[in-house]
Amino acid sequence: MKKYIYIYIIAFAFSSCSTSKGLYSWDKYQKASYNYFKKADEKSIDQIMVQYQKIIKQQKGTRKVTPPGMFADYGYFLIQRGDLKKGKENLKKEILLYPESKIFIDRILKFIEE
Amino acid sequence: MKYSIYLLLSATFFIFGCGTTSKLNKVQAYKGMYEEKPLSVLIMPPINRSTNVEAKEYFYTTLNVPILNAGYYVIPPFLSMEILKRESAYDSELFIERPSLKIFNNIFGADIILFTIINKWDKSSIGSKVTVEVEYILKSTHTNEILYSRKGTISYNTSISSGGGALLNILASVANTAATKYVEVAKAANNYIFTDLPKGKYSPMFGLDKEEMAGLKVIKVRLPK
Numbered sequence: 001m002k003k004y005i006y007i008y009i010i011a012f013a014f015s016s017c018s019t020s021k022g023l024y025s026w027d028k029y030q031k032a033s034y035n036y037f038k039k040a041d042e043k044s045i046d047q048i049m050v051q052y053q054k055i056i057k058q059q060k061g062t063r064k065v066t067p068p069g070m071f072a073d074y075g076y077f078l079i080q081r082g083d084l085k086k087g088k089e090n091l092k093k094e095i096l097l098y099p100e101s102k103i104f105i106d107r108i109l110k111f112i113e114e
Numbered sequence: 115m116k117y118s119i120y121l122l123l124s125a126t127f128f129i130f131g132c133g134t135t136s137k138l139n140k141v142q143a144y145k146g147m148y149e150e151k152p153l154s155v156l157i158m159p160p161i162n163r164s165t166n167v168e169a170k171e172y173f174y175t176t177l178n179v180p181i182l183n184a185g186y187y188v189i190p191p192f193l194s195m196e197i198l199k200r201e202s203a204y205d206s207e208l209f210i211e212r213p214s215l216k217i218f219n220n221i222f223g224a225d226i227i228l229f230t231i232i233n234k235w236d237k238s239s240i241g242s243k244v245t246v247e248v249e250y251i252l253k254s255t256h257t258n259e260i261l262y263s264r265k266g267t268i269s270y271n272t273s274i275s276s277g278g279g280a281l282l283n284i285l286a287s288v289a290n291t292a293a294t295k296y297v298e299v300a301k302a303a304n305n306y307i308f309t310d311l312p313k314g315k316y317s318p319m320f321g322l323d324k325e326e327m328a329g330l331k332v333i334k335v336r337l338p339k
Contacts, residue, residue, distance in 0.1 A: 023183055023316060023317060024183065026179060030175065030176065030179055030301075033175040033192075034172060034175045034176075034297055037171045037172065037174070037175055038172075062318075063316060067182050068182060068187040068188055068190075068316075069182070069187075069188050069190035069193075070190075072190035072193055073190040073191065073193055076192055076193045076196070094190070100153055100154045100187050100223055101154075101189070101190075101223065102223070103220075103221070103223035104189060104193075104194075104221065104222045108197075
């Protein structure tokens with residue numbers, strides 16, 4: 001019985017902070033970002049690309065939508081790697097999903113085309 | 115024995131989860147956030163006043179996720195970093211006191227700008243205490259008002275103690291990995307600071323958290339061993 005009381009306390013502690021289930025799932029994205037900043041080598045770029053694919057395709061957060069910025073940054077890395085076509089597609093997906101990004105992303109697209 | 119672990123864990127969550135509250139509710143503490151209803155956030159490269167040269171970029175990588183989780187649009191961090199560097203706007207010191215931040219609205223579409231100042235990011239020479247002290251300032255690009263500002267000092271003793279419960283031991287071992295310990299402590303600081311941020315448009319709680327009690331402006335926490 002006592003055990004259940006403690007479990008209730010834990011459950012309450014979680015719910016009172018409303019951080020138990022997030023809007024988005026991130027897998028190892030933060031770690032990969034950190035590694036990219038630290039090393040900026042091919043391997044760390046590979047790792048962060050895998051994370052973008054996971055965040056985009058296997059989103060487990062409560063919104064069930066790709067989080068802001070992810071299509072755009074994924075596109076940025078694709079362009080860096082020379083895949084201009086796919087990179088631009090992803091930048092455009094960012095605008096479709098988040099129209100507030102249009103000012104900025106249009107500017108980037110213009111940069112690329114010049 | 116088992117019960118005492120539960121009790122310890124739950125107590126830890128209380129301490130960890132919510133921090134201490136001030137006597138204001140959120141709409142009183144962060145009035146401008148509710149009036150302006152910002153959507154799009156630009157994260158500026160942190161201002162590094164610590165002695166650790168690497169802190170700036172490492173801290174930067176921890177900032178977008180908690181703001182996204184609070185329901186905001188965060189301007190893509192890698193892409194915006196690239197543009198800021200190209201435009202020679204990488205030094206946030208040049209902008210924090212500016213009378214107008216409208217240019218960031220024109221270029222990035224940002225409603226608010228997050229400035230962060232790292233005051234401390236260091237390890238004590240005796241023992242193994244890691245301390246991270248950071249200030250967070252959100253400024254409006256429309257009114258130039260400071261809409262949200264908090265400061266946190268988080269310290270953590272990296273020497274592992276025995277009998278702290280399974281979870282705490284995991285935390286301890288994570289923090290003990292030399293390469294990531296600062297980042298983990300910085301993430302803890304972000305969690306404390308951003309739990310108070312009024313929820314943004316993409317959160318189901320958008321506009322519904324006005325009556326919640328706001329936390330203190332200055333937070334000091336020592337993470338338990």
